[in-house]
Amino acid sequence: MLIRELSEPVSNLTGVGKAAIRSYSSLGVYSFSDLLALSPRGYENRSKIIPIGHQDETGLVNTFIAVKGSSFFGAKHILKVIVTDVSTPDYERNLSLLCFNRNFLKDVLKPGRKFYLYATIGQSFGELQSSQFEVIPFCESKPPEQFGRILPIYPLSGTLGQKAIRRDVKNILARVRHFDDEIPQFLMEKYHLLSFDSAIRQIHNPDSLEMVSKARRTLAFSEFFYQQIATRRDSSSPGRRGKLEESEVEKRFVASLPFKLTSDQKKALDEIRQDMASPSSMNRLLQGDVGSGKTLVAWISALHAIDDGGQVAFMAPTELLARQHAENAARLLEPLGIRVSFLTGSVGTKQREPLLSALAAGEIDILIGTHALFSKSVIFSDLRFVIIDEQHRFGVQQRLALMSKGHTPDVLLMTATPIPRTLALTVFGDLNVSTIKTMPPGRIPVITHLVSDKRRNDMYQAIQVEFNRGHQAYFVYPRIDENPDNAIRDVTTMHEYLKGIYPGVTSALIHSRLDEETKVNILRDFANRKISYLVSTSVVEVGIDVADATCMVIEHAELFGLAALHQLRGRVGRSSLQSWCFLVFSDDLSEDAKLRLKTMKNTNDGFEIAEKDLIIRGPGEIAGKKQSGFLNLRYGDLTKDLAMIETARSEVEKILKADPGLLLADHAIIKNVLSLDSSHQGFSMQN
Numbered sequence: 001m002l003i004r005e006l007s008e009p010v011s012n013l014t015g016v017g018k019a020a021i022r023s024y025s026s027l028g029v030y031s032f033s034d035l036l037a038l039s040p041r042g043y044e045n046r047s048k049i050i051p052i053g054h055q056d057e058t059g060l061v062n063t064f065i066a067v068k069g070s071s072f073f074g075a076k077h078i079l080k081v082i083v084t085d086v087s088t089p090d091y092e093r094n095l096s097l098l099c100f101n102r103n104f105l106k107d108v109l110k111p112g113r114k115f116y117l118y119a120t121i122g123q124s125f126g127e128l129q130s131s132q133f134e135v136i137p138f139c140e141s142k143p144p145e146q147f148g149r150i151l152p153i154y155p156l157s158g159t160l161g162q163k164a165i166r167r168d169v170k171n172i173l174a175r176v177r178h179f180d181d182e183i184p185q186f187l188m189e190k191y192h193l194l195s196f197d198s199a200i201r202q203i204h205n206p207d208s209l210e211m212v213s214k215a216r217r218t219l220a221f222s223e224f225f226y227q228q229i230a231t232r233r234d235s236s237s238p239g240r241r242g243k244l245e246e247s248e249v250e251k252r253f254v255a256s257l258p259f260k261l262t263s264d265q266k267k268a269l270d271e272i273r274q275d276m277a278s279p280s281s282m283n284r285l286l287q288g289d290v291g292s293g294k295t296l297v298a299w300i301s302a303l304h305a306i307d308d309g310g311q312v313a314f315m316a317p318t319e320l321l322a323r324q325h326a327e328n329a330a331r332l333l334e335p336l337g338i339r340v341s342f343l344t345g346s347v348g349t350k351q352r353e354p355l356l357s358a359l360a361a362g363e364i365d366i367l368i369g370t371h372a373l374f375s376k377s378v379i380f381s382d383l384r385f386v387i388i389d390e391q392h393r394f395g396v397q398q399r400l401a402l403m404s405k406g407h408t409p410d411v412l413l414m415t416a417t418p419i420p421r422t423l424a425l426t427v428f429g430d431l432n433v434s435t436i437k438t439m440p441p442g443r444i445p446v447i448t449h450l451v452s453d454k455r456r457n458d459m460y461q462a463i464q465v466e467f468n469r470g471h472q473a474y475f476v477y478p479r480i481d482e483n484p485d486n487a488i489r490d491v492t493t494m495h496e497y498l499k500g501i502y503p504g505v506t507s508a509l510i511h512s513r514l515d516e517e518t519k520v521n522i523l524r525d526f527a528n529r530k531i532s533y534l535v536s537t538s539v540v541e542v543g544i545d546v547a548d549a550t551c552m553v554i555e556h557a558e559l560f561g562l563a564a565l566h567q568l569r570g571r572v573g574r575s576s577l578q579s580w581c582f583l584v585f586s587d588d589l590s591e592d593a594k595l596r597l598k599t600m601k602n603t604n605d606g607f608e609i610a611e612k613d614l615i616i617r618g619p620g621e622i623a624g625k626k627q628s629g630f631l632n633l634r635y636g637d638l639t640k641d642l643a644m645i646e647t648a649r650s651e652v653e654k655i656l657k658a659d660p661g662l663l664l665a666d667h668a669i670i671k672n673v674l675s676l677d678s679s680h681q682g683f684s685m686q687n
Helices: 018-026 032-036 103-107 162-175 185-190 196-204 209-232 248-256 263-277 294-307 319-336 349-360 396-403 421-426 453-468 491-501 516-527 562-569 591-602 606-617 619-623 625-631 642-658 665-676
Strands: 042-045 060-073 078-085 094-099 114-124 127-137 150-153 283-288 311-315 340-343 366-369 383-388 410-415 432-436 447-452 472-476 507-510 533-536 549-554 580-585
Touching (some): 032 162, 078 103, 196 209, 209 642, 248 294, 263 410, 283 294, 294 311, 294 319, 319 340, 319 366, 340 349, 383 396, 447 591, 453 549, 453 580, 549 562, 562 591, 562 606, 580 591, 591 606
Parallel strands (some): 094 127, 283 410, 311 366, 340 366, 383 410, 447 580, 472 533, 507 533
Antiparallel strands (some): 060 078
């Protein structure tokens, strides 16, 4: 049988009561198949004897002992038991077992009795001691299950202990005579995978650590294989075949630019045009570091669609960003005869009705806006091309709502938060990916300084030098208002403070509570050099492009994630001027915070930062809550299994290209698995 067919609830297992059911549910375990999919987080190797005195570098011993005697010590009357190793004839080495809060062991560990011992020991007060130990009564005729084996260590919750989970897993495995394979036989042979029956039994009850590795590899490949099936099998919707060659309006636009496109921009444009000319609708992710010129590629791609007779929708996550895109599009594209309009929720009825009428009549070429674009009243005449900026801020359903306004339009998703390749191949497995790494000519890497409170004045003086040169700065804080319960600085208080530091230097306060018109006016004045510095929350994280801004100060930088820090730093260094980023931190830093700040100090490469972010935060958080369930991998590891993901992706592409409906006999097993598991994730129907 397939493991996914084990739908019987864990409550049917002997010894699993209400408390255990609640504990299992918090681990995502509801059925027998869920429990078998619960991956051990490690193993205890009790398969060989490690006598006292021969412990490894971790202090581990696994041996037989005899109790010599016991006593109590200290004000808290702690039990201390002296034992000696009896694993080898004529070998004697003593160990003191410190039984903190376990004085009941005095009635168990009586002199002369023998036990199996598994413990972590160390040297203290001139003797070997252990306070972390497990003892099991010795029985020569029937050794206990915990001894002479490699034991799985499971994640725990509530009332569950290792012994209970091992018991329940063992009971399930004893009920099933044989588990059927889930991967086609030719792939199992090609990649030397274990049978699925062997893999699931070895992962829970291994013969050796080598078999653990082989079992994990088999089960991880299965996870990635069905993940790729899930993301790719419905991604080839029939589209409208467009033109491959560059249009005249594109050529005129590119020729009018005061600079040449980078090699990566040209490559991305070629890939997009090829997609638009294919018989299937485009589904492409355009990713690139901050300031790499992604939006310019998007406008040129839009011209390609418009020249072919279609309309374009451009969606941004905030009104502020959408408005800036609209202003830039109008400046760049309207001289070419392109009709650009702007729509957000704040556009009043008086303006909205004629705009929507013109859109439905085909009198608007590009409509730029926010979530308002996918409201029911927005009807396109012929929507051919959808561009979504900062795509990770939108859910899948929101993207689909916008796409439904055209007949299988081509879709270009953009992100200035580079996505690690492992995520691009899993969560975004249905997308083709274009990457822009080369920066426009003349850009100088931003210099990043880590600033403690003690060096704050030095930072202020350095920024004053930049003001004297006519340059501009950002000061970013995590809060809008002061909170008396903590010492976190806020924009309101610090704006007044900075006025005292920089008397006579023009400034403005900007945050999310201001209305959109006020924010737009402030940013316009900043861009026009009427304001020398902004005191802001992270509202300036994306979309702000001011060439003379050379200083970015991020206060309480330890409270920001790597992606946000990198985006904020990307607001400076957008010209040939040398720029600086100052990350001001508090004294009490977590290990993760230290790692984030160190990463920012050491590199400006957004792709390297994204990989570090994946390691620190985990894939679910980076992909977003909408997709985190999809990344609840049991056996695969996105930080280590890139080669395996690429292999699974390649094999799935070959299968679906040759047999889109999975009708061939060789692929019957895939079809059977998919019919049993609507989630296409792990072994379980649960997510």
